Amino acid sequence: MDPEAKIVELGLELPVAPPAAGNYLPYVQVGNVLHLSGTISMRDGEMTHVGQVGAAQTVESGYESARICALNALANIKAAVGSLSKIRRIIFVGGYVNGVSGFADSPAVINGASDLFVGVLGEAGRHARAAVAVAGLPKNSTVEIQVIAEVET
């Protein structure tokens, strides 16, 4: 199934590619490897989830936050290569959770992104990953996702 159709089937929407929040590019492609900038929990220019998991947010709302970050990453991939069907695979996901000191459940939060990639892309969405809790994220986002993907050229 076409990945964009799958997004609709999941009751979701591919967002407009988010603007860069500084002097950087949303992606850089080297050969077939696409390095994406970190994406945060923003939709239509508004933050959807802010604050730390363990304080303002829960593991459950963090999971939703991660899913929105992942949709923004997909929007950047589409902007880069024209279509989500040109994704050969998601190689790596760096998952950063804005967490209170000692927060130990980052995998359950970052699964929001991982489940989204697998749900939309199937086997091509399965990836290696590192999930950590950090002290803070841009615009106080609850999650930030950084992706490396292999694409058709």
Place this chain on the structure above:
Amino acid sequence: MDPEAKIVELGLELPVAPPAAGNYLPYVQVGNVLHLSGTISMRDGEMTHVGQVGAAQTVESGYESARICALNALANIKAAVGSLSKIRRIIFVGGYVNGVSGFADSPAVINGASDLFVGVLGEAGRHARAAVAVAGLPKNSTVEIQVIAEVET
């Protein structure tokens, strides 16, 4: 010397490859480059080191924690390519220390992983690296190590 024999000579043991703690793969290979998921201080399904360096753990015990993470990364490499002797080199190590706010000694902790890679693989184990202290890690692990390696295909 064969890397696995070297592990034994060092008085250590190559663990069973750890299970993924979420919806992700332990590794993804693209050409000769193997992207590994983050590994934590777990052995036989039990955590060996939990809590933050500067509180429950010290730099010395953090060093031990990093060494166990590195052994788990080697176990994943073996699972990926069949033998540690197929490692051309460790390219990069991302070292995350579960540290109290302001913890400034992450290099001394992450040396536990770096020394292990060099001890087991010799020149092929020498790598580029970034070491940072983060707010929290999966299962409250004291260290997490994320590796990129070049392997024979």
Place this chain on the structure above:
Amino acid sequence: MDPEAKIVELGLELPVAPPAAGNYLPYVQVGNVLHLSGTISMRDGEMTHVGQVGAAQTVESGYESARICALNALANIKAAVGSLSKIRRIIFVGGYVNGVSGFADSPAVINGASDLFVGVLGEAGRHARAAVAVAGLPKNSTVEIQVIAEVET
């Protein structure tokens, strides 16, 4: 314009490549891709900026700290390939800000590195990026920058 001449024009100086702070290499090259170790705010063996943004440091001084980290990364690239003019492009910048818990302005800090790369290298300096605040950095550095670059072989 030659990148080193550009550094002088900007009123800056390319530092001596910093020594590794542990058992690792300053860079590893695989094909045309150069993986650099994290660099901190050190010049001539002395730290220029220590402490967290939001406490001992401000966004403005953090920006300066990030610029020094970026100069150290360029020094490592020169050490690796002989000349900054062999940089095809900066692919990715991982920007770590030593920040108080909840620090939300890491992009403004990491722009110190991004602006430096673009100022010195022009279009070749434009990169993908992830900026996060972490609990601590080596030697209490205010910023750490980790770079992946594409270079001529």
